[in-house]
Amino acid sequence: MATNNDKPRIVVIGCGFGGLEATRALDGAQVDITLVDRTNHHLFQPLLYQVATAGLSAPAIAAPVRHLFRKQANVTSLLGDVVSIDAAARNVRLSDGNTLPYDHLIVAAGATHSYFGRxxxxxxxxxxxxxxxxxxxxxxxxxxxxxxxxxxxxxxxxxxxxxxxxxxxxxxxxxxxxxxxxxxxxxxxxxxxxxxxxxxxxxxxxxxxxxxxxxxxxxxxxxxxxxxxxxxxxxxxxxxxxxxxxxxxxxxxxxxxxxxxxxxxxxxGVAASPLGRQLAQAVGAQVDRAGRVVVEPDLSVPGHPEISVIGDLAAAKSHAPGREPRPVPGVSPGAKQMGRCAAANIQRRIAGQPTKPFRYRDYGNLATIGRxxxxxxxxxxxxxxxxxxxxxxxxxxxxxxxxxxxxxxxxxxxxxxxxxxxxxxxxxxxxxxxxxxx
Ligand SMILES: Cc1cc2nc3c(=O)[nH]c(=O)nc-3n(C[C@H](O)[C@H](O)[C@H](O)COP(=O)(O)OP(=O)(O)OC[C@H]3O[C@@H](n4cnc5c(N)ncnc54)[C@H](O)[C@@H]3O)c2cc1C
Missing domain, CATH: 3.50.50.100 (FAD/NAD(P)-binding domain)
Structure with missing residues (x-):
């Protein structure tokens, strides 16, 4: 697939909370971003149960990816299902046979259901x-x-x-x-x-x-x-x-x-997207019991600083100064914060600066029961x-x-x-x- 080779090419897989935030954080940067998702919309999952229970219609909680990035000139949005990542060749393969070459990759493919083997x-x-x-x-x-x-x-x-x-x-x-x-x-x-x-x-x-x-x-x-x-x-x-x-x-x-x-x-039950295991096998990284990729403090994959894994797909830890690193929960603020951190680290790498570890800021938890x-x-x-x-x-x-x-x-x-x-x-x-x- 043709890209502008003058600028660093960034591929972002998934336009959920993590991918969306990472792409937005790169607004104005001198990079060429390809944002690929298997759906054409960003979904606000916290209100999905309202659609399932007939309280809201689908468009109220979903926004077309193409529309979201219409004003961000450095983004090309693609509808596509990523089936594999070739870390040696530095490209991403889609189910339709297309490949997307990258210099930096952000994998934000999220999670799926787990039936605990059933x-x-x-x-x-x-x-x-x-x-x-x-x-x-x-x-x-x-x-x-x-x-x-x-x-x-x-x-x-x-x-x-x-x-x-x-x-x-x-x-x-x-x-x-x-x-x-x-x-x-x-x-x-x-x-x-x-x-x-x-x-x-x-x-x-x-x-x-x-x-x-x-x-x-x-x-x-x-x-x-x-x-x-x-x-x-x-x-x-x-x-x-x-x-x-x-x-x-x-x-x-x-x-x-x-x-x-x-x-x-x-x-x-929740398990990481299968893409996590595929990537881990390709680069020799570890996955945890839920299939999430174990990442470095700066969210990159061990041995591959050009690949970051974020959101529900990452077994990431929060590195707050003076505290023991703590696991980051699988919630939307975690994914969004990781998205911003991965984008900032890519810009540091491009500028030849050292990356920074991820620190999660926990603002709390909410749950509704009903009216x-x-x-x-x-x-x-x-x-x-x-x-x-x-x-x-x-x-x-x-x-x-x-x-x-x-x-x-x-x-x-x-x-x-x-x-x-x-x-x-x-x-x-x-x-x-x-x-x-x-
Ligand atoms: C029903 C429900 C309710 C929730 N409620 C809350 C809540 O109240 N508060 C809260 O903080 N969190 C909540 N969460 C969790 C929160 O939604 C997740 O933590 C967050 O979505 C993770 O963001 P992400 O970017 O990692 O993944 P996601 O937001 O899941 O995005 C992943 C994206 O990747 C795409 N994708 C996946 N595989 C591929 C592939 N192979 N090729 C191309 N694209 C791919 C998907 O289409 C999707 O757009 C809820 C989750 C669910 C399911």
Missing amino acids: DEWAVHAPGLKTLHDAFEIRRRILLAFEMAEKEGEPARRDECLTFVVIGGGPTGVEMAGTLAEIARHTLPGEFRHIDPAKARILLVEGSPRVLQAMPESLSASAQRQLEKLHVEVRTASLVTAIDEHGLEVTPPEGAPYRIGSRCIVWAA NSAVVDLATPAGPLRFSGWLAWVFWLFAHIYFLIGFRNRIVVLIDWASAYWSKQRYARVVTDIEPRQ
Whole structure:
């Protein structure tokens, strides 16, 4: 593929939080950037569950990559699926056979679902990572109610009206809370043979508490808020089987039991993009258990200073002066900060200067449970600031609107949320494929 050879060529793989931020940080630099992504949009994953639960439409949380970089003259945006990286030849190969030569490479291909070796579960319990996943989950949720309305046999009807979310992290908590709201607030009055408010929502988590990354007090608050919404929270419970009619759960003591369900959502495991392992094999680098590439303090790959790995694909550590290096969590601020650091280090390398180690600034954690309920754990110079309930929910709401990409998206989301708050409706309830797929 033709490029301008006068300037250093930078290839950025992935336009998620890390790739987007790295590319933006190189605005105005005398470099030639090729930004390649297998989708044509940047996706704001923290609000993906809203698309999966019919609260927002896809364009409200996704922005076309080409449009985002229309004014940044040093960027060429390409739609392409990277299948391999040839570190010796310094090029990146796409699935269509094209190759992209580079002088500096930033790999920001993110993560995917992990079913802990039980990939056959994916068909029965889709995970939430892409817009495609969100559409599929939304389809299953809405069709489960439709199936229940037609089902005359009580046991099978109950199966249709039982929704299970596996994984009690932020995504699982958000999904379960919103499912409860759909059942209790959005759908009642619309069906003639079922009462949607009687739907069971279960949240199954393997560890002893939900929101493991948060302090215990906030986990307990989140669980209380979920239970107030009539979500049945089953902690310390391992999922040991999943099929098209439900799942088997094994508690720490006692016999495994079965839950019949036609709609199961997987929010339990994350693994690095397969590109990480391919790169690690090509350059002899290490990967951790989740398949993330172990990087140097400056985010480069050992022995290849011209390749940086960032975001969810990197097993990176934060190097704060005077402190032990600490692992960086797989969250969007981590990816964005790594993006800026990798871009700055590339510019230093080009200028013949030494690179700097990555330092992660942790501003805290947020998770919403549903209408008027959320938990917030902020890191402030005066120590942690923790709160939950309505105030936390308002904080969560404005934080997400602030960080959304694009002015129009912010306005659209604000209007949609305000209207949903007053009407209790979720308007994005269109499904086009009504055939059951399980
Ligand atoms: C449902 C969900 C909710 C979340 N909620 C929060 C939250 O509330 N707060 C928070 O801080 N974090 C949240 N996260 C985590 C956060 O989204 C990630 O940490 C962040 O997206 C990581 O950024 P990244 O750039 O590494 O990867 P991503 O943002 O995932 O971007 C990777 C990009 O690479 C592209 N790509 C992948 N493979 C290839 C390939 N082979 N060729 C070309 N392109 C490729 C993808 O299409 C994608 O655009 C959430 C994640 C999910 C899935």
